[in-house]
Amino acid sequence: MLPQLALVPGEPAGIGPELCLRLIQLPRTDCQLLAFADPDTLRAAAAALDLPLQLLPEHAIARQPGDLRLRAVPNATASRFGQADPSNASAVISALHQAGQACLDGSLDGVVTGPVHKAVINQGGIAYSGTTELLADQAGVKVVMMLANDIVRVALATTHLPLRDVADAISADALAATLRTVHTALRRDFGLAAPRIAVLGLNPHAGEDGHLGREELDVIIPLMQRLRAEGMDLIGPLPADTAFLPQKLAGFDTVLAMYHDQGLPVLKYSGFEQAVNITLGLPYPRVAVDHGTALDLAGRGIADPSSLLAATALCARLAAQRKMGV
Known part of the structure; x- marks a missing residue:
């Protein structure tokens, strides 16, 4: 059928x-x-x-x-x-x-x-x-937006928000829900038994140990540690400016970007004509x-x-x- x-x-x-x-x-x-x-x-x-x-x-x-x-x-x-x-x-x-x-x-x-x-x-x-x-x-x-082409899959922690509102939207609860949705979809829909998800930092250089922002130290890293204990394979938080290098992408099944224009310009540059928008969840x-x-x-x-x-x-x-x- x-x-x-x-x-x-x-x-x-x-x-x-x-x-x-x-x-x-x-x-x-x-x-x-x-x-x-x-x-x-x-x-x-x-x-x-x-x-x-x-x-x-x-x-x-x-x-x-x-x-x-x-x-x-x-x-x-x-x-x-x-x-x-x-x-x-x-x-x-x-x-x-x-x-x-x-x-x-x-x-x-x-x-x-x-x-x-x-x-x-x-x-x-x-x-x-x-x-x-x-x-x-x-x-x-609740759903998660993912865009994908033959080169990379990018899921979004936030979607169509003004940039000044993004940091306030990156809470532990919201990020946990997003990562669980992505993890479940990769297993159920894409057939990946143990998906590897790269998580980008919010700030330049993933916060530079707190010198460029504390969201990584206060929210993202503790949440990732908790989800790793549940069995998720999470990498990061990674600086967004190097996470999309080909040798890095080879080690991930999906990249989770913190906001719209952090991940999608790279995806669209790498293959706009073949890109699609997937609703996870x-x-x-x-x-x-x-x-x-x-x-x-x-x-x-x-x-x-x-x-x-x-x-x-x-x-x-x-x-x-x-x-x-x-």
């Missing part, structure tokens, strides 16, 4: 729908996809790119390039390439909610999501901070593209599908791993 994955294109006026069209032109032996989307938007993307599209009932089987099973989530207004309309915000959010609920109900095994335009969602009258938070709230769990795998809606590229057929291809392949592997572990 192949994993059954939800495919949510995201912002209908962006590149998400056409990337989904490119995705389904390739034969799949690792999963079956069920799109949660507006059918007219998908047809418009297929016409713009001159690609075949055959929309199928959701319980059918996709067999040919261009076949796509669909659960229709109609837009309020016909979408136009590059012109995001706040009136379609409710359809975008509904597609995400329906996909997440299908996984919670057990009818699907994972979710692959395209790019969503946060500002347009909020302009549509829906308070929205991100799909990661939306799916976590729906499932009633959900009851199911969720993998997203690591790029935006690119409204200026929509409908032109030049958007790079590499991140969506990588996200789908990884979500299929993670879902299969979970099914094996059941």
Whole structure:
């Protein structure tokens, strides 16, 4: 039984729908996809790119390039390439909610999501901070954001916080919860029996023994010692400026960065096109593209599908791993 994955294109006026069209032109032996989307938007993307599209009932089987099973989530207004309309915000959010609920109900095994335009969602009258938070709230769990490519995995202790607020957010309890979530996901989803996690310091040179800040001495090191006693293999805290050297990365399975721009610039420089965004801690795998809606590229057929291809392949592997572990 192949994993059954939800495919949510995201912002209908962006590149998400056409990337989904490119995705389904390739034969799949690792999963079956069920799109949660507006059918007219998908047809418009297929016409713009001159690609075949055959929309199928959701319980059918996709067999040919261009076949796509669909659960229709109609837009309020016909979408136009590059012109995001706040009136379609409710359809975008509904597609995400329906996909997440299908996984919670057990009818699907994972979710692959395209790019969503946060500002347009909020302009549509829906308070929205991100799909990661939306799916976590729906499932009633705490989650961790991880970005990954073929070179490195980077998990984040804090995500979209102003830099002046980061230090206050690095508490022992919060850091412990994050590391336990990462450790569990590496074992369950990635099949790593004894994952090695590199933990970055918050301050330059990991605090320089307290001369450049005391967060390492007062919070991070004592917490790491406690978790090592529980059996976790934790390295650090490491200075962020040298932790990503290739010879260092060879000894880790994942790097935990203390804040967004401490770890993600390195990951994106090392392979932005193949980078994906993974939500750890959900009851199911969720993998997203690591790029935006690119409204200026929509409908032109030049958007790079590499991140969506990588996200789908990884979500299929993670879902299969979970099914094996059941």
